[in-house]
Structures are given as C-alpha cells and as structure tokens.
Amino acid sequence: MSERLMSKKKPAFPVNAKLDAYLHHYSRKIEIPIFYDDLLRFNGSVVVYDKNEEDTMWIRVYYSEYERQEIDISLKKVYSILHSDGSDNIMQYLNVDAVDYCTFGNSKPFRIKIRNILNDNFTYFYIKKTDASRVYGLELEHMLSPYNLNFLVYKDTLIEEHIAGIPGDVFIKEMLPKCTETEKAQLAKEFVKFNERCMIRLLGDMRSYNYVIVPTHDFDHVVYKIRAIDFDQQCFEGKLKVYRPQFFKENFEMVEMVRKKLQNHSIDQYKIEERSIVAKRILSSGKRIKKLVAICKSDKISNPENVKMLREQIYEITYDPKLKSCRTMGQVLNNALEFVKRNYEDVSMKQILENKIQV
Known part of the structure; x- marks a missing residue:
C-alpha cells in the first residue's frame, strides 16, 4: 500500500x-x-x-x-x-x-x-x-x-x-505485544491524535520508522507519546492519504489497536481535542507562523499535479471555496490551518454567546 x-x-x-x-x-x-x-x-x-x-x-x-x-x-x-x-x-x-x-x-x-x-x-x-x-x-x-x-x-x-525515543517499527514488533491493555488504550489515543496532527499540518510519510514512541514514567504507570522524526515529506504529495499515518501498511498494528480499544465517539473526541490544541498553537505562534506560511505560499515545494490533486481531496472534506484558487502547496497548507483555526474560533465564540445568554 x-x-x-x-x-x-x-x-x-x-x-x-x-x-x-x-x-x-x-x-x-x-x-x-x-x-x-x-x-x-x-x-x-x-x-x-x-x-x-x-x-x-x-x-x-x-x-x-x-x-x-x-x-x-x-x-x-x-x-x-x-x-x-x-x-x-x-x-x-x-x-x-x-x-x-x-x-x-x-x-x-x-x-x-x-x-x-x-x-x-x-x-x-x-x-x-x-x-x-x-x-x-x-x-x-x-x-x-x-x-x-x-x-x-x-x-x-x-x-x-537527535529526537530520542523508540523507533516505531521496533516498538510495534518488540514492545507493543508486551503492553498492558490500559497502555494499549492510551497508545491508541495518542495514535489518533498523531494521525490528526499530521493531516492538519500536511506532514506525510509517517511510516513506523519515521516516528518514535516516547515512554514517560508517571507515578505508577507509563505514558506514551508519539513524535515525528522525519520531515522530508512536508507538503509534497498529492494524495491526502499520504498525510494520514493510518493508511500505511507499516502502521497496521497501531490501526488495529485503535479499532479494538476505542469506540467511534472516543475517536471523534480525540480528533476534536487535537484540532483545538493545534488551533491554540497557531494563535499563540502569532507573527512567526504567519511569516513562515506567507513565505511557503509563494514557494515551489511540489508540482502542479500534486497541488491540484490535494486541494480537490481536501475540498471534498471541508467544502472550503478558497481551496479552488490554490496554486501552490503553501496556499493549500494556509487554507488547511486557517480552516482549523476558524472552526475553533467559531466554536469558542458560540460558547461565549451561550454563556452570556444563560447569565
């Protein structure tokens, strides 16, 4: 695959x-x-x-x-x-x-x-x-x-x-089978959030050897985090699936673990959590991320065929009309980040208005 x-x-x-x-x-x-x-x-x-x-x-x-x-x-x-x-x-x-x-x-x-x-x-x-x-x-x-x-x-x-951690392929082969059911559930949650984060910021090719698992001992249990370690495939490929780790065969065991350990409403909850966290980071990054994305918008880091394919596939999910005019991968990235930020701000404003009405 x-x-x-x-x-x-x-x-x-x-x-x-x-x-x-x-x-x-x-x-x-x-x-x-x-x-x-x-x-x-x-x-x-x-x-x-x-x-x-x-x-x-x-x-x-x-x-x-x-x-x-x-x-x-x-x-x-x-x-x-x-x-x-x-x-x-x-x-x-x-x-x-x-x-x-x-x-x-x-x-x-x-x-x-x-x-x-x-x-x-x-x-x-x-x-x-x-x-x-x-x-x-x-x-x-x-x-x-x-x-x-x-x-x-x-x-x-x-x-x-160097980004320290256990290579994903090594962890899946040698350590995942030894994890407790609770640890597998926590890992499943982290994989869902990692999958969502990669898709939002268009980081591709997160096969198991391109990320690491980072275990942290917290009181009486171990908490696992997932970190990308290879950033070669940022905003290049045209297929949206490339930016979703779940579609790589090397991650099959992780996907199966998510299917077995998490219900659909929990998966949706973790996706929303990750989108909100990314939106907050976009807002807190201020001018720095605006400068970077502005430069990326006018840069050539892919080919026209990939740009056209990706913007159409993202449009099928977001229905954002601004995607139609994208000519570079930087413009597609900008629209993806703006879409996440806009949704977060709209939800936050709705909650503020509802609270005012209740008061």
Missing part, C-alpha cells in the same frame, strides 16, 4: 531568499565549519548491525588520518553551536565516537555520535542536505506540535538534533 501511495523519489527544493532571511531572523541560520559534502569524502566503511545482528541500513565511515583530525574538530564545533554557546571551551571534553551514513531514504543523512569523555554521556546529531520541504516541516513541528526542535541551516547543509 505505502509504495502505491508515495512517489518514487521526492526532489530536494532549494531554500529561497525569503526563507533564508526568515531562518536568519529566528537564529536558525548560523555559519558552521563543515558541510554535508565534506563528510562524503570517506575512505571506507563497515555495516552497522543492531543487537539482533540485522542490517540497520547505516554504515560506519572512516576517513584518512589527516582529514579525520580536521573533521573531528569541525564536528565538535558544530555540537558546541547546536547545544551550547558555540565557544571552544567544551571541545577538550568531547570525542567524536562515530560517523554513520544512512544508505536508505531520500535524505541520506550522516549521524554523528558525540561523547563527553568526563562522564561517558553521549548524544547524536544529524547532518543532511538542505531541503526547503524539510525546513518547513521542522519549523511547523516546532510551532504546532508539543515539542520544540533545535536545528541549524547554513547554505546547503542542515544540522538537526
């Missing part, structure tokens, strides 16, 4: 001057000492296997001794810029433990493992080719989801912080 839903390959779109200025204004654009292409000059590699000796689709790359020294210093500097004040003070306490290269997917990222030599704590960050779709996706996630994101853009290179 997922192969039929998706295009064979999504092209990368350049960051235009307006988006570049936006990134600079909000401190996302910072000069960095190393570029994506620099890391491609590796001399050799070995396959990275998981604990079950299965291929992870990552390879560990190696560089010549001379280049390795320069690359290590640059990667430590990037870590300092991303997670600290950008100074060299902490670099003496850092070690680059590994540079891994992913051979699967569109972005082909490098994953950098940085370790603090004083206490052996380590973290990851990713270096990718800059793509306007991904930049819009990261910014929208930062503003419209419950989670803040830290990333940097400089010319053709994108630096992303």
Whole structure:
C-alpha cells in the first residue's frame, strides 16, 4: 500500500531568499565549519548491525588520518553551536565516537555520535542536505506540535538534533505485544491524535520508522507519546492519504489497536481535542507562523499535479471555496490551518454567546 501511495523519489527544493532571511531572523541560520559534502569524502566503511545482528541500513565511515583530525574538530564545533554557546571551551571534553551514513531514504543523512569523555554521556546529531520541504516541516513541528526542535541551516547543509525515543517499527514488533491493555488504550489515543496532527499540518510519510514512541514514567504507570522524526515529506504529495499515518501498511498494528480499544465517539473526541490544541498553537505562534506560511505560499515545494490533486481531496472534506484558487502547496497548507483555526474560533465564540445568554 505505502509504495502505491508515495512517489518514487521526492526532489530536494532549494531554500529561497525569503526563507533564508526568515531562518536568519529566528537564529536558525548560523555559519558552521563543515558541510554535508565534506563528510562524503570517506575512505571506507563497515555495516552497522543492531543487537539482533540485522542490517540497520547505516554504515560506519572512516576517513584518512589527516582529514579525520580536521573533521573531528569541525564536528565538535558544530555540537558546541547546536547545544551550547558555540565557544571552544567544551571541545577538550568531547570525542567524536562515530560517523554513520544512512544508505536508505531520500535524505541520506550522516549521524554523528558525540561523547563527553568526563562522564561517558553521549548524544547524536544529524547532518543532511538542505531541503526547503524539510525546513518547513521542522519549523511547523516546532510551532504546532508539543515539542520544540533545535536545528541549524547554513547554505546547503542542515544540522538537526537527535529526537530520542523508540523507533516505531521496533516498538510495534518488540514492545507493543508486551503492553498492558490500559497502555494499549492510551497508545491508541495518542495514535489518533498523531494521525490528526499530521493531516492538519500536511506532514506525510509517517511510516513506523519515521516516528518514535516516547515512554514517560508517571507515578505508577507509563505514558506514551508519539513524535515525528522525519520531515522530508512536508507538503509534497498529492494524495491526502499520504498525510494520514493510518493508511500505511507499516502502521497496521497501531490501526488495529485503535479499532479494538476505542469506540467511534472516543475517536471523534480525540480528533476534536487535537484540532483545538493545534488551533491554540497557531494563535499563540502569532507573527512567526504567519511569516513562515506567507513565505511557503509563494514557494515551489511540489508540482502542479500534486497541488491540484490535494486541494480537490481536501475540498471534498471541508467544502472550503478558497481551496479552488490554490496554486501552490503553501496556499493549500494556509487554507488547511486557517480552516482549523476558524472552526475553533467559531466554536469558542458560540460558547461565549451561550454563556452570556444563560447569565
């Protein structure tokens, strides 16, 4: 199913001057000492296997001794810029433990493992080719989801912080069968809300390996949240189903869990809750999201065929006449967000008027 839903390959779109200025204004654009292409000059590699000796689709790359020294210093500097004040003070306490290269997917990222030599704590960050779709996706996630994101853009290179969690495919295979019935019900609720949030902000391709499950211990039970980790398919595909995780075969077990654990009126309730939360975030983001969407409206991040298909499919749900005039994916996105916000404001105003009448 997922192969039929998706295009064979999504092209990368350049960051235009307006988006570049936006990134600079909000401190996302910072000069960095190393570029994506620099890391491609590796001399050799070995396959990275998981604990079950299965291929992870990552390879560990190696560089010549001379280049390795320069690359290590640059990667430590990037870590300092991303997670600290950008100074060299902490670099003496850092070690680059590994540079891994992913051979699967569109972005082909490098994953950098940085370790603090004083206490052996380590973290990851990713270096990718800059793509306007991904930049819009990261910014929208930062503003419209419950989670803040830290990333940097400089010319053709994108630096992303690591999003911690259990990969969805691993969780479904190894941990979901061990969950209690109560935990499954809570997970079902989160999947419904995650599904709704992706559709509202047009984030596509949320197959199980493109999101993580984040467990949080709360008193005597565990609360699970779902976070997207790949933003490559922001506002590109024409089929609305691509923006709804429920339609990917990789999420079949999650969909079945929703069907078994939740009644229809509960599903509708959770959808309304998520729409309201997203509407509140749109309102609280103020000028920032207005600036981003205004730039996206005039940007080319898809093709005319996809724009036409998506606007027609969304129109069949919303009957919003403004969709008819959309010529770009940014305009479709703007109408989708405005529709959610408008409905929330209309309901809120209705409740205020009803309360006044009652008083």
